[in-house]
Amino acid sequence: MNKDIIQGNWNEVKGKLRQQWANLTDDQISHAKGTREELSGMIQKTYGYQKDRAEKEIDDFIKSNNYKNDL
Secondary structure, three states: OOHHHHHHOHHHHHHHHHHHHHOOOOOHHHHHHOHHHHHHHHHHHHHHOOHHHHHHHHHHHHOOOOOOOOO
8 A cells, every 4th residue: 555545544544454453452553554564574473374374464455445555
């Protein structure tokens, strides 16, 4: 997702991230600040996923929320 778009809609995006990955804390989500690499690492650590699975879940999240660009 385009960083300008994500930063402009960060509160909305954070809410959707919390719905998708409820085990992530608000601090973890805030720390990610829309960067895919940070989000992927936090998903891997929190859920015990391999990198490929975390990346696929992020791709699915982007598609399901109709984001036109990548994180």
